[in-house]
Amino acid sequence: xxxxxxxxxxxxxxxxxxxxxxxxxxxxxxxxxxxxxxxxxxxxxxxxxxxxxxxxxxxxxxxxxxxxxxxxxxxxxxxxxxxxxxxxxxxxxxxxxxxxxxxxxxxxxxxxxxxxxxxxxxxxxxxxxxxxxxxxxxxxxxxxxxxxxxxxxxxxxxxxxxxxxxxxxxxxxxxxxxxxxxxxxxxxxxxxxxxxxxxxxxxxxxxxxxxxxxxxxxxxxxxxxxxxxxxxxxxxxxxxxxxxxxxxxxxxxxxxxxxxxxxxxxxxxxxxxxxxxxx
Amino acid sequence: xxxxxxxxxxxxxxxxxxxxxxxxxxxxxxxxxxxxxxxxxxxxxxxxxxxxxxxxxxxxxxxxxxxxxxxxxxxxxxxxxxxxxxxxxxxxxxxxxxxxxxxxxxxxxxxxxxxxxxxxxxxxxxxxxxxxxxxxxxxxxxxxxxxxxxxxxxxxxxxxxxxxxxxxxxxxxxxxxxxxxxxxxxxxxxxxxxxxxxxxxxxxxxxxxxxxxxxxxxxxxxxxxxxxxxxxxxxxxxxxxxxxxxxxxxxxxxxxxxxxxxxxxxxxxxxxxxxxxxxxxxxxxxxxxxxxxxxx
Numbered sequence: 001x002x003x004x005x006x007x008x009x010x011x012x013x014x015x016x017x018x019x020x021x022x023x024x025x026x027x028x029x030x031x032x033x034x035x036x037x038x039x040x041x042x043x044x045x046x047x048x049x050x051x052x053x054x055x056x057x058x059x060x061x062x063x064x065x066x067x068x069x070x071x072x073x074x075x076x077x078x079x080x081x082x083x084x085x086x087x088x089x090x091x092x093x094x095x096x097x098x099x100x101x102x103x104x105x106x107x108x109x110x111x112x113x114x115x116x117x118x119x120x121x122x123x124x125x126x127x128x129x130x131x132x133x134x135x136x137x138x139x140x141x142x143x144x145x146x147x148x149x150x151x152x153x154x155x156x157x158x159x160x161x162x163x164x165x166x167x168x169x170x171x172x173x174x175x176x177x178x179x180x181x182x183x184x185x186x187x188x189x190x191x192x193x194x195x196x197x198x199x200x201x202x203x204x205x206x207x208x209x210x211x212x213x214x215x216x217x218x219x220x221x222x223x224x225x226x227x228x229x230x231x232x233x234x235x236x237x238x239x240x241x242x243x244x245x246x247x248x249x250x251x252x253x254x255x256x257x258x259x260x261x262x263x264x265x266x267x268x269x270x271x272x273x274x275x276x277x278x279x
Numbered sequence: 280x281x282x283x284x285x286x287x288x289x290x291x292x293x294x295x296x297x298x299x300x301x302x303x304x305x306x307x308x309x310x311x312x313x314x315x316x317x318x319x320x321x322x323x324x325x326x327x328x329x330x331x332x333x334x335x336x337x338x339x340x341x342x343x344x345x346x347x348x349x350x351x352x353x354x355x356x357x358x359x360x361x362x363x364x365x366x367x368x369x370x371x372x373x374x375x376x377x378x379x380x381x382x383x384x385x386x387x388x389x390x391x392x393x394x395x396x397x398x399x400x401x402x403x404x405x406x407x408x409x410x411x412x413x414x415x416x417x418x419x420x421x422x423x424x425x426x427x428x429x430x431x432x433x434x435x436x437x438x439x440x441x442x443x444x445x446x447x448x449x450x451x452x453x454x455x456x457x458x459x460x461x462x463x464x465x466x467x468x469x470x471x472x473x474x475x476x477x478x479x480x481x482x483x484x485x486x487x488x489x490x491x492x493x494x495x496x497x498x499x500x501x502x503x504x505x506x507x508x509x510x511x512x513x514x515x516x517x518x519x520x521x522x523x524x525x526x527x528x529x530x531x532x533x534x535x536x537x538x539x540x541x542x543x544x545x546x547x548x549x550x551x552x553x554x555x556x557x558x559x560x561x562x563x564x565x566x567x568x569x570x571x572x573x574x575x
Contacts, residue, residue, distance in 0.1 A: 009481075013379030017389070020372045020452065024392050027407040027449065030417035034410045087310050094303035102304055109311050111564060114503070115556040116319060117510020119527045120549045123534050124318030127325070127546070149314035208398070217401050217513035222534055234402040235517055246410055249403035253395070260394045264387075 028253060035246035047247035056233070056240040069233035073220070076144065076229070077213035080151040081206045084159045087152065089202070092163045093194050097172050110160045113153050118218035121150050126222065143223050150219045155212060159205040166201030167194075204263040211259040215252055319553065325546040338547035347529065351551065354509055354526040357440060361447040362504035368448075369455020370497055376456075377463035390460065393453035400450045405517035408446045412437040438522045446518055447508050454507060455500055462496040462570070499566030502559045509556060526552060 006014075038046035055065050095102045116124070125146050129136040136142035175197070179189045195202070220229030227236050234252065238245045329335040342348070372393075376386040411418050414431055422428040436442060466489060474484040512527040521528070526548065533545035 007380070010380035013375035013381050016368075016371045016375045016379070017381060017385065020368060020389075021392075023449065024396050024453065026418070027411045031407045031410050033417065087307055091304055091307035094300075098300040099304060102301075105304075109307075109315070111560055112315060114506055114563075115553055115560050116315065117506075117512070117527065117552065117556065119510070119512045119530050119534075120322070120552050121318065123530055123545065123549050124322050125314075126534060128318045128321040146314075149310075152310075153314045211398055215399075215401050215403065217516070222531075231402055231513065234406075238402060238406055238517060245403075245406040249406045252403045253399060256395050256399050260391060260398070264391060264394070 028250075031246050031249050035243060035250050038243040047243040048251075050241075051237070051244050051247045051251070056237040056244070065233050065236075069228055069230040070214075072228050073214050073216075073230035074210075076147055076151065076220070077210045079144075079148045080155065080213055081209050083148055083152045084155060084205065084209060085202060088156070088159050088163050089195060089198065090190055092160060092167055093172065093190060096164070096167045097176055106160065106164075110157045113157055116153075118150075118154065118216075121153065122219050122222045125150060125219075137223070147219055147223050150223075151209070151213050151216065154216075154219075155205070155209045158208055162201040162205040163198060166198040170197045200267050204267040207259040207263050211256045214255055322546050322549045322553065325543070326550040328546075329543060335543070338543035339550075341541065341544040342547055342551055346524075347526075347548065350524045350526045350529045351555075353440060353523060355555075357444055357447060357525065358505045358508035360444055361451045361508045362501050364444075365448055365451030365504050366455050366497065366501040369452040369500075370459050370493075372452065373456045373459035373463050377460055378466065389456065393456040396453035397450050397457055400511065401513035402517045404446055404449060405514050408437055408442065408449070408518060412442065412445065438519045440523055443515060443519050443523055443525075446514055447511065451504050451508060455504060458500040458503070459493075459496070462493055466492065495566045495569035499563045499570060502563040502566065506556050506559050506563075509559075510552070 035047045036043040036045065038044060038050065051064075051066055053064055091106075095106055126137070128134070129142075129146055130138075136146055172194070175193050176189055179193045184193070215231055215234075216229070217231035217235060221227070221232045221235070224232070227233060230252075234245070234248050237248055326338050327334055327336070329337065342351075372389065375381055376389045410416055412430070412435075413419065414436075416437070419430050422430060430436075437445075470488055471484055474488055479487070510527065512525075512531065515523065515525045515528060516531070530545065530548050530552070533540060533548065
């Protein structure tokens with residue numbers, strides 16, 4: 001077999017690829033290496049064991065904050081996903097089916113979050129809802145409602161687009177008319193006809209929401225100054241420990257990685273440009 | 280509403296159906312009002328109110344003090360630089376994995392890596408860059424002991440604007456890749472063949488066909504990257520802290536209520552961010568529309 005001559009264009013493509021790959025991978029490799037160096041002169045997983053079994057501030061014997069904060073953020077992510085589905089799916093369906101005139105309004109609302117970054121959103125929420133007459137931040141549930149609302153807004157551009165794309169791929173009108181002529185109510189139509197057809201969109205939007213909410217710092221840190229969210233916990237570890245932050249980076253990178261891999265597995269061939277507006 | 284006798288009112292049914300149809304979007308509108316519009320309106324109205332609630336422009340003029348202008352300036356600078364570098368690098372990588380002649384298998388891997396990196400900002404990203412380029416960072420040591428370049432003796436530090444720029448690029452260029460891959464996919468093979476058949480070189484194709492078609496998409500995405508960096512807070516907070524006072528940090532201090540706390544001014548600062556981002560998003564949407572004509 002003749003040796004294929006590398007043309008200059010392909011060579012240039014390789015150079016770009018290697019450069020970019022290095023940018024993405026080297027920081028991770030050095031971080032992984034560092035996370036293994038807690039024990040002097042030997043490679044060990046001590047930093048990981050430390051993360052999983054101790055607290056950054058060394059006080060208290062209770063459950064390590066790694067678990068409690070991860071649980072808290074998972075819970076917030078879960079509710080965000082739930083609220084997103086409840087708000088976005090029926091609305092996107094209804095706009096597609098009955099009020100297409102409303103599409104420009106939806107487009108407006110789904111780019112607006114890009115103009116209101118996390119820190120401004122936080123500021124707006126606190127000034128609006130922590131004061132009388134709302135005083136939502138006086139209770140934990142009230143504060144959590146704000147956090148979940150903010151996350152839902154933050155991921156809305158992606159969620160809406162994913163669901164909207166999903167709806168365009170199916171014949172909403174025919175499905176609806178068929179279901180109605182068989183006597184289905186609106187609840188049945190959305191839950192048992194539309195939603196199953198949006199599995200891929202909903203699942204990938206949910207996983208992205210999870211990946212974002214888990215590591216989110218800005219809203220969580222200001223709404224819950226007791227640092228109970230995973231993002232705040234990571235920041236606390238960063239202030240107090242040396243090797244553990246490296247272990248946490250690897251763990252949270254792995255979490256995002258798993259989410260993205262599952263999204264790509266389920267969403268094969270669909271529009272998957274994705275990024276959060278809360279940063 | 281006026282109803283003249285000459286024109287009998289339309290039958291009741293269609294009117295009711297239309298109004299009922301709009302009721303379906305009310306829950307969404309209510310949600311968007313509570314969590315998006317109303318807080319934004321609070322910021323807008325309070326930017327023009329003094330402590331007694333009377334109309335004032337003092338809050339806005341408070342923005343035009345050297346330290347605050349500098350913070351806006353630093354934020355804009357970092358956002359511009361990372362948007363331009365990120366867009367350039369991202370577009371090149373998107374080109375390389377679509378029509379640049381790289382093996383097909385690489386494309387999937389690059390997109391996966393980029394999806395992760397685009398969503399991997401904040402605290403862990405700051406940790407990774409401190410380990411890489413901090414004073415005792417792995418790359419710092421490698422460059423000093425291996426190649427003889429001492430970054431820190433030459434004025435570099437990760438805890439500076441330059442450091443923050445390098446860290447932001449980590450999520451900026453991968454986002455660009457994700458946006459630009461569909462655009463490169465949209466460049467039809469036939470167009471290149473047509474250009475070649477007419478005797479055009481590769482350069483001719485790019486100059487007269489490729490770049491004009493991709494330009495709106497490229498510029499629009501660059502604007503998006505600008506906004507992406509402009510609003511970033513967690514990475515800056517964890518990496519440079521008070522050493523680089525980006526505008527999001529100034530607002531965060533106002534939230535915490537520090538010594539320089541001035542409620543009116545803090546509304547104006549937030550409004551300033553919204554205005555800058557609103558302008559860039561409008562630009563983005565406009566450029567996207569121009570793109571949509573060619574792609575698909």
